[in-house]
Amino acid sequence: MENFSSIECFVRSAEVGSFAEAARRLSLTPAAVGKSVAKLETRLGVRLFQRSTRRLTLTEAGRRFLGKVRTSFNTIQNAVANLASAEGHPAGTLKVSVGTVFGCLYVVPLLSEFLRRYPAITPDWHFDNRQVDLIGQGFDAAIGGGFDLPQGVVARKLAPAHRVLVASxxxxxxxxxxxxxxxxxxxxxxxxxxPQTGRIRSWPLTHRNQAQASLTLKTRMTMSDSEAACRAATQDLGVALVSMPFAVPYLRSGMLQRVLPDWYVEDGHISVYYSEHKLLPGKTRAFVDFIIEQFAVQQWARHFSAI
Structure with missing residues (x-):
């Protein structure tokens, strides 16, 4: 068990590049984590980290060791978590990242049903429009669109990520x-x-018949959020290009209407992301399956389609 704890301290420290941050996530002191890793280095007879006052850096031996042990370690950890679930039911803290407004509109309303099915799970949901480091920051899952897919992370498509032109x-x-x-x-x-680059992206428009056209608008103002752009558009201020999930409530209420309704922007998919493991923790599997089910039940893929 001591070896397992030392490997856990090493893996978490390697993921976040800091004994202090690893200690916070493991509910230990930085000194205890550093001491545990040092003991592991002594047993292995190699140095795993180059240490500096600002950051830990893996040595060549450390990178090789991490590549060998991380997958097996996570599999063992997930197996232990599954066995520890309350009476065989999914249990534990579920750390999820989701966009602020999207999460409030479409994920939070599902909370009561999710907890009715899985009362032993404790949601720890983070609302942020930026992409998170799923593994490095210790998230069980994330929901969003246009994420880079790093090694060890898989995506299950939920709905198209279309953008549309709207005005009052x-x-x-x-x-x-x-x-x-x-x-x-x-x-x-x-x-x-x-919000990631600070740049205004140039979008090509796609017609229902798949014809393409460039999109050129005079810049009256810029926003970093589709919800804010929708609210600005309701004030007769111009044409906004916004993601369909944010446009839907405004289109249904009549506060906004589509401009050029046969044209839209193709922006990939909204997906649920999670670590690629053959043995997922029960809480993560329950959440992923629940979200996929609810997107189908609510027919959100159809509602979020601009076609």
Whole structure:
């Protein structure tokens, strides 16, 4: 068991690059984690980390050792977690990352049903529009779109990630005759700035018949969030390009209407992400299966499609 604890301290320290952060996640002191790793190095007869005041860096031997033990370690840890589940039912703290507004609109409303089925699970849900390091930050799962897929992480597609052009009825009444993307070049645009890069992305438009066209709008303002862009558009301020999940409530209420409804932006898929393990913890498997089921029941793939 001591060897297992030492390997756990090594793996977590390697993932986060810090004894202090690993200690926080393991509910230990940094000194205890450092001492445990040092004992492991002594037993192995090699140095696993280069230590500095700012960060731990794996040595060549450390990288080889991590590659050999991490998958097996996680499999053993998941097996222990599954056996430790309350009376064989999924249990434990479930750490999930999801976008702020998307999570509030579509995931939080599922909470009562999820906990009714799995009362021994304790949700620890983080709302953030940025991509997280699923493994390095210790998340069990994440929901989002356009994530890079690092080694050891898999994605299950939930719905298309389409973006659409929207404007208020008042703005459309004041700007008749928009029938083609070329007609947008002199229109005020409420543009989305990427929270990851800070840049305004150039999007190509796709027609229902798969024809392509460029999208050019005058920059009236920029936002880093589709919900904020929708609210700005309701004030007759211009045309916004927003993700369908955020547009749906406004389109249903009539506060916004689609501009060029036969055109949309293809932006991949909304997916649920989780670690690639043959033996997932019961809590993670329960959550993934539940989310996939609920997306099907609510028909969100159809509602989020712009076609």
């Amino acid at each position: 009825p008042g703005w459309l009444e004041a700007h008749p005759g928009i029938g083609h993307p070329d007609d947008l070049s002199e229109c005020d645009g409420i543009l989305i700035r990427s």
